[in-house]
Amino acid sequence: xxxxxxxxxxxxxxxxxxxxxxxxxxxxxxxxxxxxxxxxxxxxxxxxxxxxxxxxxxxxxxxxxxxxxxxxxxxxxxxxxxxxxxxxxxxxxxxxxxxxxxxxxxxxxxxxxxxxxxxxxxxxxxxxxxxxxxxxxxxxxxxxxxxxxxxxxxxxxxxxxxxxxxxxxxxxxxxxxxxxxxxxxxxxxxxxxxxxxxxxxxxxxxxxxxxxxxxxxxxxxxxxxxxxxxxxxxxxxxxxxxxxxxxxxxxxxxxxxxxxxxxxxxxxxxxxxxxxxxxxxxxxxxxxxxxxxxxxxxxxxxxxxxxxxxxxxxxxxxxxxxxxxxxxxxxxxxxxxxxxxxxxxxxxxxxxxxxxxxxx
Amino acid sequence: xxxxxxxxxxxxxxxxxxxxxxxxxxxxxxxxxxxxxxxxxxxxxxxxxxxxxxxxxxxxxxxxxxxxxxxxxxxxxxxxxxxxxxxxxxxxxxxxxxxxxxxxxxxxxxxxxxxxxxxxxxxxxxxxxxxxxxxxxxxxxxxxxxxxxxxxxxxxxxxxxxxxxxxxxxxxxxxxxxxxxxxxxxxxxxxxxxxxxxxxxxxxxxxxxxxxxxxxxxxxxxxxxxxxxxxxxxxxxxxxxxxxxxxxxxxxxxxxxxxxxxxxxxxxxxxxxxxxxxxxxxxxxxxxxxxxxxxxxxxxxxxxxxxxxxxxxxxxxxxxxxxxxxxxxxxxxxxxxxxxxxxxxxxxxxxxxxxxxxxx
Numbered sequence: 001x002x003x004x005x006x007x008x009x010x011x012x013x014x015x016x017x018x019x020x021x022x023x024x025x026x027x028x029x030x031x032x033x034x035x036x037x038x039x040x041x042x043x044x045x046x047x048x049x050x051x052x053x054x055x056x057x058x059x060x061x062x063x064x065x066x067x068x069x070x071x072x073x074x075x076x077x078x079x080x081x082x083x084x085x086x087x088x089x090x091x092x093x094x095x096x097x098x099x100x101x102x103x104x105x106x107x108x109x110x111x112x113x114x115x116x117x118x119x120x121x122x123x124x125x126x127x128x129x130x131x132x133x134x135x136x137x138x139x140x141x142x143x144x145x146x147x148x149x150x151x152x153x154x155x156x157x158x159x160x161x162x163x164x165x166x167x168x169x170x171x172x173x174x175x176x177x178x179x180x181x182x183x184x185x186x187x188x189x190x191x192x193x194x195x196x197x198x199x200x201x202x203x204x205x206x207x208x209x210x211x212x213x214x215x216x217x218x219x220x221x222x223x224x225x226x227x228x229x230x231x232x233x234x235x236x237x238x239x240x241x242x243x244x245x246x247x248x249x250x251x252x253x254x255x256x257x258x259x260x261x262x263x264x265x266x267x268x269x270x271x272x273x274x275x276x277x278x279x280x281x282x283x284x285x286x287x288x289x290x291x292x293x294x295x296x297x298x299x300x301x302x303x304x305x306x307x308x309x310x311x312x313x314x315x316x317x318x319x320x321x322x323x324x325x326x327x328x329x330x331x332x333x334x335x336x337x338x339x340x341x342x343x344x345x346x347x348x349x350x351x352x353x354x355x356x357x358x359x360x
Numbered sequence: 361x362x363x364x365x366x367x368x369x370x371x372x373x374x375x376x377x378x379x380x381x382x383x384x385x386x387x388x389x390x391x392x393x394x395x396x397x398x399x400x401x402x403x404x405x406x407x408x409x410x411x412x413x414x415x416x417x418x419x420x421x422x423x424x425x426x427x428x429x430x431x432x433x434x435x436x437x438x439x440x441x442x443x444x445x446x447x448x449x450x451x452x453x454x455x456x457x458x459x460x461x462x463x464x465x466x467x468x469x470x471x472x473x474x475x476x477x478x479x480x481x482x483x484x485x486x487x488x489x490x491x492x493x494x495x496x497x498x499x500x501x502x503x504x505x506x507x508x509x510x511x512x513x514x515x516x517x518x519x520x521x522x523x524x525x526x527x528x529x530x531x532x533x534x535x536x537x538x539x540x541x542x543x544x545x546x547x548x549x550x551x552x553x554x555x556x557x558x559x560x561x562x563x564x565x566x567x568x569x570x571x572x573x574x575x576x577x578x579x580x581x582x583x584x585x586x587x588x589x590x591x592x593x594x595x596x597x598x599x600x601x602x603x604x605x606x607x608x609x610x611x612x613x614x615x616x617x618x619x620x621x622x623x624x625x626x627x628x629x630x631x632x633x634x635x636x637x638x639x640x641x642x643x644x645x646x647x648x649x650x651x652x653x654x655x656x657x658x659x660x661x662x663x664x665x666x667x668x669x670x671x672x673x674x675x676x677x678x679x680x681x682x683x684x685x686x687x688x689x690x691x692x693x694x695x696x697x698x699x700x701x702x703x704x705x706x707x708x709x710x711x712x713x714x715x716x717x718x719x720x
Contacts, residue, residue: 104479
């Protein structure tokens with residue numbers, strides 16, 4: 001059913017952008033606004049919004065549904081002239097906002113037909129609304145992270161002599177499902193030893209060996225909302241002095257960045273806090289990515305915690321804090337939690353311990 | 361390494377379309393032309409082609425690679441003004457072709473900056489080339505379907521008293537991997553009983569029961585190439601006379617459509633052959649989708665076998681033939697193979713039997 005409060009936020013944002021009509025095409029955005037998942041594949045799907053506030057849903061008959069969700073449904077088929085149909089709704093004398101991901105095959109004919117007086121990417125109107133989680137969203141994201149905490153304990157217990165990264169990872173989905181999650185929020189990362197110094201490593205046939213780091217970066221979906229957490233363990237052996245130092249630097253960067261989180265500070269300042277700690281520790285060049293990303297219905301919602309982002313944190317934001325040091329000679333370590341910005345500070349959604357652990 | 365023969369096909373197609381420059385952005389198309397998988401996520405990736413035939417690869421530094429693949433690499437970063445950079449390469453006095461999936465966030469600034477004298481969707485230049493498989497692609501697709509045949513026998517053996525659709529499906533990936541496939545080509549469909557009369561059904565907690573149909577629609581990836589096959593079985597009990605009739609109609613539609621396949625006939629005529637058989641049998645309204653789709657690096661490559669497609673078959677085409685009857689009162693049955701168009705006819709890539717089987 002149409003989410004009136006969310007839609008009101010979007011109308012406000014659109015009017016701030018000076019745009020009075022928008023064609024929303026991203027299935028995630030449409031789910032966010034209507035509560036209805038529609039997966040059109042290569043076909044067109046669009047929710048048209050304008051000042052009249054009577055949304056029109058353009059939907060291929062292949063995906064027709066009877067349920068009433070508070071929008072008028074406009075039927076399209078594989079032979080519909082989409083642009084001609086849109087002309088019956090879109091005001092040609094006004095700018096038209098569209099989603100950032102709208103595909104060229106739909107967009108080029110809109111330009112060719114002069115459907116509107118200019119076209120602008122107004123995804124921000126929805127992305128900014130999505131960045132402010134409401135009470136129900138926060139509840140589901142907390143539960144998603146609670147499941148992730150419990151799952152991490154079980155994933156750790158799988159790491160035994162002789163296991164490969166792939167063998168470990170192949171058991172994660174079943175564990176998540178047994179804990180009440182519906183799916184992965186992204187394909188899990190398991191990296192042993194030198195592999196953990198590659199931030200993009202995917203599980204392969206590497207066999208665990210004594211002294212390895214064990215990096216596990218995982219998340220699940222609960223009620224359509226994502227979790228995402230990373231922990232790095234050591235296997236069977238006390239880490240070298242340098243590996244321990246790397247671990248403690250990353251942990252300090254993670255915890256210090258989390259501690260400062262509150263409404264009204266720049267996202268860049270949070271990244272800087274973590275980055276300065278790692279740089280002062282001598283590993284600046286080995287922290288090769290931004291500190292974090294926003295998360296919600298998608299594992300990567302719009303928005304990041306990076307040196308370039310001067311936007312301010314707001315109550316209801318949820319993002320990751322995930323510093324890392326990727327140094328094959330010393331160790332590859334990443335520690336990641338999700339953080340919710342609350343009115344008077346923050347709450348770390350992940351409770352799984354961060355003290356250095358040696359798996360025996 | 362740059363695939364010169366494929367690229368030559370694309371240049372020919374572009375010149376037929378009257379377009380002398382194209383910006384290819386689809387990672388699948390770029391893999392097809394360069395042999396290199398690049399996954400830019402939300403970031404820009406582009407391969408610029410023009411009459412000079414010296415492709416330029418626009419690639420974010422985050423995905424930089426040292427390997428030489430026969431194209432000049434143009435570095436971009438998260439702060440690059442992409443349109444300004446493209447202006448140094450694109451001829452502003454000529455039309456620019458782009459991919460059908462190029463996202464609005466990249467395309468709108470190109471219009472705003474008047475990057476070229478018009479923008480056109482020229483995906484067909486690549487899609488038409490991709491529809492003509494070369495010897496290496498055919499070899500990999502045959503092996504992908506051979507694995508799929510062997511896997512189907514193992515999937516059938518999983519169907520026992522008490523099992524749910526989800527429990528069966530959860531074991532498929534391991535079986536594929538043990539047979540040498542790298543992944544699913546799509547999320548597998550397992551549908552018991554009335555569920556098989558819903559062509560979009562996804563595996564759920566439905567428990568198998570005596571007399572059920574068992575529809576299994578599955579495919580895997582081998583050397584980046586997809587397979588896709590459907591078989592429908594019956595569980596423990598002789599089907600009703602009507603269910604048997606539905607099964608044999610679908611099988612006849614499948615086999616008759618396959619038999620006629622050869623170069624130079626319309627794709628619509630193949631769809632018509634199958635549809636006429638089902639319609640004459642009295643179940644026309646229950647065959648609710650097109651007969652098939654092209655397949656290759658993607659499970660759904662561009663192109664379909666449908667009533668609307670008047671294009672001619674060509675040697676090297678590979679597509680699915682998948683008639684179905686979805687009638688909850690009688691039975692939901694689909695039978696699908698992949699077919700290769702050869703110089704003198706066709707080859708059915710799937711060899712798994714199609715005679716009605718009762719799982720005991």
